[in-house]
Amino acid sequence: xxxxxxxxxxxxxGIGSLLRTAYQREFTMLEMGKCKTKFPEFDEWYATLNTDQxxxxxxxxxxxxxxx
Numbered sequence: 516x517x518x519x520x521x522x523x524x525x526x527x528x529g530i531g532s533l534l535r536t537a538y539q540r541e542f543t544m545l546e547m548g549k550c551k552t553k554f555p556e557f558d559e560w561y562a563t564l565n566t567d568q569x570x571x572x573x574x575x576x577x578x579x580x581x582x583x
Contacts, residue, residue, distance in 0.1 A: 525579060536571045536574075537564055539571075
C-alpha cells in the first residue's frame with residue numbers, strides 16, 4: 516500500500532478514478548467536488564467505504580505506485 520501522503524495526493528489529483536473504482540460508476544465534476552467538500556482528506560473518505568470498495572481502491576493505489 517502506498518504511503519498516506521501518496522494516497523492523499525492521489526485522492527486530490529485523481530479523485531475521479533478512485534470514485535469510479537470504489538462505486539463502480541461514472542461521476543460528474545460536480546459530484547467529485549461535493550465528495551472533496553464532504554471528505555476533504557483521503558482518510559475521511561476511505562473510512563466510509565465497505566470492505567469490497569476498500570479492496571478495489573487499494574488495488575488501484577498499489578498499481579498506481581508500482582512503477583515508481
